Amino acid sequence: MTEELVNLSRLQFAVTAMYHFLFVPLTLGMTWLLVIMESVYVMTGKVIYKDMTRFWGKLFGINFALGVTTGITLEFQFGTNWAYYSHYVGDIFGAPLAIEGLMAFFLESTFIGLFFFGWDRLSKQQHLLVTLLMAVGTNLSALWILIANGWMQNPVGAEFSYETMRMEMVDFAAVLFNPDAQAKFVHTVSAGYVTGAMFVLSISSWYLLKKRDVEFAKNSFRIAAAFGFASVCSVIVLGDESGYVVGEAQQTKLAAMEAMWETEPAPASFNLIAIPNEAEMKNDFAIHIPWLMGLIGTRSLDQQIPGIKDIVAHNRERIVSGISAVKALEQLRQDQSNTAAKAVFEKHKADLGFGLLLRKYTADVGTATPEMIDQAARSTIPKVAPMFWSFRVMVALGFAMLLLFGLALWYSIKGNFAEKSGFLRTAVWCLPMPWIACEVGWFVAEYGRQPWTIYGVLPTHLSVSTLSPASLYGSLAGFIAFYTVLLIVEMYLMIRFAKQGPGSLGTGRYLNEAIAH
Amino acid sequence: MDMLLDYPTLKVIWWLLVGVLLVGFAIMDGHDMGVGTLLPFVGQNDVERRVVINTVGPHWDGNQVWFITAGGAIFAAWPLVYATAFSGFYWAMLAVLWALFFRPVGFDYRSKIHHPTWRKVWDWGLFIGGFVPPLIFGVAFGNLLQGVPFHFDDNLVPYYTGSFWGLLNPFALLCGVVSSAMVTFHGGVYLMHRTEDEVYQRSRRWVNVTGLLTVVAFSLAGLWLAWGIDGFVISSVVNPAAQPDPLAKTVVKQAGAWLANYQQWPLAMALPVLAYIGFLAALWLANRGRTLAAFVASSVAMTGVIGTAGISMFPFVMPSSTDLRSSLTVWDSVSSHKTLGIMLVAVVIFMPIIIAYTRWAYGVMSGKVTAAYIRENEHSAY
Numbered sequence: 001m002t003e004e005l006v007n008l009s010r011l012q013f014a015v016t017a018m019y020h021f022l023f024v025p026l027t028l029g030m031t032w033l034l035v036i037m038e039s040v041y042v043m044t045g046k047v048i049y050k051d052m053t054r055f056w057g058k059l060f061g062i063n064f065a066l067g068v069t070t071g072i073t074l075e076f077q078f079g080t081n082w083a084y085y086s087h088y089v090g091d092i093f094g095a096p097l098a099i100e101g102l103m104a105f106f107l108e109s110t111f112i113g114l115f116f117f118g119w120d121r122l123s124k125q126q127h128l129l130v131t132l133l134m135a136v137g138t139n140l141s142a143l144w145i146l147i148a149n150g151w152m153q154n155p156v157g158a159e160f161s162y163e164t165m166r167m168e169m170v171d172f173a174a175v176l177f178n179p180d181a182q183a184k185f186v187h188t189v190s191a192g193y194v195t196g197a198m199f200v201l202s203i204s205s206w207y208l209l210k211k212r213d214v215e216f217a218k219n220s221f222r223i224a225a226a227f228g229f230a231s232v233c234s235v236i237v238l239g240d241e242s243g244y245v246v247g248e249a250q251q252t253k254l255a256a257m258e259a260m261w262e263t264e265p266a267p268a269s270f271n272l273i274a275i276p277n278e279a280e281m282k283n284d285f286a287i288h289i290p291w292l293m294g295l296i297g298t299r300s301l302d303q304q305i306p307g308i309k310d311i312v313a314h315n316r317e318r319i320v321s322g323i324s325a326v327k328a329l330e331q332l333r334q335d336q337s338n339t340a341a342k343a344v345f346e347k348h349k350a351d352l353g354f355g356l357l358l359r360k361y362t363a364d365v366g367t368a369t370p371e372m373i374d375q376a377a378r379s380t381i382p383k384v385a386p387m388f389w390s391f392r393v394m395v396a397l398g399f400a401m402l403l404l405f406g407l408a409l410w411y412s413i414k415g416n417f418a419e420k421s422g423f424l425r426t427a428v429w430c431l432p433m434p435w436i437a438c439e440v441g442w443f444v445a446e447y448g449r450q451p452w453t454i455y456g457v458l459p460t461h462l463s464v465s466t467l468s469p470a471s472l473y474g475s476l477a478g479f480i481a482f483y484t485v486l487l488i489v490e491m492y493l494m495i496r497f498a499k500q501g502p503g504s505l506g507t508g509r510y511l512n513e514a515i516a517h
Numbered sequence: 518m519d520m521l522l523d524y525p526t527l528k529v530i531w532w533l534l535v536g537v538l539l540v541g542f543a544i545m546d547g548h549d550m551g552v553g554t555l556l557p558f559v560g561q562n563d564v565e566r567r568v569v570i571n572t573v574g575p576h577w578d579g580n581q582v583w584f585i586t587a588g589g590a591i592f593a594a595w596p597l598v599y600a601t602a603f604s605g606f607y608w609a610m611l612a613v614l615w616a617l618f619f620r621p622v623g624f625d626y627r628s629k630i631h632h633p634t635w636r637k638v639w640d641w642g643l644f645i646g647g648f649v650p651p652l653i654f655g656v657a658f659g660n661l662l663q664g665v666p667f668h669f670d671d672n673l674v675p676y677y678t679g680s681f682w683g684l685l686n687p688f689a690l691l692c693g694v695v696s697s698a699m700v701t702f703h704g705g706v707y708l709m710h711r712t713e714d715e716v717y718q719r720s721r722r723w724v725n726v727t728g729l730l731t732v733v734a735f736s737l738a739g740l741w742l743a744w745g746i747d748g749f750v751i752s753s754v755v756n757p758a759a760q761p762d763p764l765a766k767t768v769v770k771q772a773g774a775w776l777a778n779y780q781q782w783p784l785a786m787a788l789p790v791l792a793y794i795g796f797l798a799a800l801w802l803a804n805r806g807r808t809l810a811a812f813v814a815s816s817v818a819m820t821g822v823i824g825t826a827g828i829s830m831f832p833f834v835m836p837s838s839t840d841l842r843s844s845l846t847v848w849d850s851v852s853s854h855k856t857l858g859i860m861l862v863a864v865v866i867f868m869p870i871i872i873a874y875t876r877w878a879y880g881v882m883s884g885k886v887t888a889a890y891i892r893e894n895e896h897s898a899y
Contacts, residue, residue, distance in 0.1 A: 065621040065624070085600075090596025110878050113577075116575065465607075466676050489622065
């Protein structure tokens with residue numbers, strides 16, 4: 001596998017996944033907001049809540065279409081571009097993906113049709129049930145894909161089989177109840193809810209600033225403020241839970257995120273700001289908060305958090321042990337009855353993945369030089385500066401949104417938000433915040449797992465399909481071209497209908513009824 | 518479940534289940550892809566085209582999940598097939614994917630803007646999204662039947678050594694015609710069931726043309742397969758209970774080997790026969806206006822066609838033309854006993870539920886889609 005092929009495959013996955021993730025969080029949040037709005041309609045019979053459901057549903061539909069379009073890419077791509085990965089872990093990773101289809105995609109995709117077209121053919125209660133099932137479907141889909149992703153981060157419940165040359169499932173329950181997956185699921189869907197709430201809050205604020213469709217905008221604002229405040233609290237609390245889980249399962253990610261080069265005596269201090277120096281393995285500058293890191297990472301005062309230098313030294317030992325595992329495996333592939341090789345393999349099996357890291361530097365792992373082993377050990381830590389800063393951007397945005405939704409809720413309770421033009425203007429400008437937070441959050445999780453696709457088990461370097469770099473340049477160019485055009489079209493429609501507002505429903509109750517004609 | 522069923526049984530069950538998912542895909546996503554293919558031809562003005570689009574508007578998204586789930590199930594049950602086929606057929610898979618891009622946006626965005634050029638562009642987008650995937654799937658099956666140039670190294674890394682253009686050989690293209698014509702036929706029958714007047718009449722003409730084309734192309738492909746294409750046979754001892762390792766066997770190529778299963782199990786002949794009876798019955802029923810029965814018959818016919826391809830190759834799934842022992846079969850390209858068992862439980866639980874609510878959704882939206890419906894729902898219909 002050439003470096004070029006691996007980098008291009010990674011770039012293509014990153015581009016297509018991050019693009020897909022522009023649409024997913026909004027879908028996750030909007031479906032529940034639609035459920036809330038429609039529930040109010042069914043309970044009170046006030047038709048304005050039906051109009052809200054339909055109008056926000058229309059914008060949701062424009063977004064959903066691209067979510068579907070870009071989602072299929074991701075399922076294809078494991079096979080097209082990550083063939084060895086698909087073989088090596090398909091026995092475990094494929095199951096949640098297939099169950100996602102059976103349990104979640106069918107549900108959301110079948111009921112979204114009735115959501116849009118069933119208004120006149122279903123009773124109020126039936127239609128609400130349809131909307132609810134659609135929301136359950138989208139959220140279940142997040143659950144299953146994050147169970148799959150959680151397993152990539154923390155591969156529990158599986159073992160390598162030398163007979164089939166792959167990882168095999170030994171404990172499905174462990175895969176399902178993987179703490180990494182559970183923490184990720186709640187954190188990610190909450191981030192989606194915040195995104196939905198911000199979308200409705202910002203656009204409603206814009207209507208209020210323009211003093212148009214005021215009742216409609218006020219009702220939408222209030223729902224978004226309450227839902228958004230609850231969700232942003234949940235994102236932050238569950239984000240802390242994620243941090244704790246990462247500390248348990250992925251010390252390399254935590255150390256890089258926090259630019260912790262040395263192991264400090266417990267409880268470790270937290271680097272609020274730092275300028276990491278990759279070459280010398282230290283921070284050129286840092287502002288510390290004593291104790292905080294130890295508390296977040298271990299929830300104790302006496303447990304140490306290992307620093308990067310210690311982790312590298314420890315991983316070097318695992319690589320050396322991994323060399324024995326790789327050599328024994330090669331012997332077993334020639335002759336499965338070789339009991340001596342089998343004994344060696346069983347002893348070093350846990351470090352097999354670390355041995356495979358050396359394949360990046362040499363085809364024959366047995367002849368790896370000490371320099372190669374050093375290089376491989378050093379490569380087990382992702383680059384520190386991008387991790388450190390993107391994590392801080394995400395956290396800062398989280399707290400900024402906490403403040404925004406806190407104020408929005410406060411003004412909603414007081415009932416005077418329609419006059420707070422300064423606040424409304426801020427709310428409009430804050431619209432991109434949750435998207436940026438979601439994207440950098442995704443980056444921290446996935447880039448932070450490098451150099452592995454399956455943490456500690458399968459190096460990224462070995463996971464790719466044996467394609468030519470020319471194919472990759474071609475497909476990457478194709479994806480970028482398609483996605484750019486689609487994004488322009490989507491933004492055009494979104495802005496057009498957001499500007500037109502509820503008048504686009506053609507009910508005769510709102511402004512701008514005629515624009516679309 | 519893995520306690521109840523032994524490994525060989527589960528391997529065969531999963532071969533059947535992948536078949537069921539592909540048949541489900543052909544019946545469900547097939548009819549809306551057929552509708553997409555016919556859209557520019559049976560709808561001559563904007564209202565007619567909206568009628569055509571709205572026959573599948575509420576359902577295409579759910580139907581597409583058959584495709585996604587079939588892909589996911591192949592990943593979970595046959596990871597080596599998923600890895601080897603998707604990476605080997607790289608550009609063909611991307612062509613399918615990029616064609617599918619036009620569907621969600623085409624359906625949802627087309628009627629949101631009134632401009633005629635805007636709508637025309639999405640109409641052709643929906644055509645591409647309906648026409649290209651079944652064509653390529655047919656071509657892919659045509660290549661599977663001939664063997665595909667790939668091999669594994671000792672670590673089971675797959676290498677594909679053919680080119681994209683090599684996939685477009687005459688037999689494969691003929692299989693592409695079978696698949697494309699059959700799906701378009703199926704979509705045409707569905708359109709007859711859901712429309713009236715001009716659209717109905719034009720759909721009927723397309724049903725007659727594509728129905729006959731399907732029967733002729735299917736017959737030609739069958740004759741070619743029987744006398745012109747060498748099949749594959751496992752020449753070493755088969756142990757269906759063994760841990761899957763494709764490199765542990767030997768394989769030979771043999772003239773007429775793809776007919777061997779029909780000699781061993783004469784009942785398998787029922788599949789091609791079902792295809793013929795289904796197509797002819799569907800044609801007859803459609804021309805008598807019994808459109809729902811015709812839809813059922815064409816579904817049966819497609820089951821026959823897909824089943825014929827599957828049973829001819831059994832136990833092979835993806836034979837290798839360049840390194841025979843690398844060929845993938847139902848015995849040696851599957852997941853572990855445990856995963857197959859878990860996935861079977863998932864299918865047994867969810868498939869009936871899916872079928873039930875899909876049926877309910879079609880029931881809610883049943884009846885003819887008319888020009889009057891489009892005018893009344895100017896702002897909400899696709």
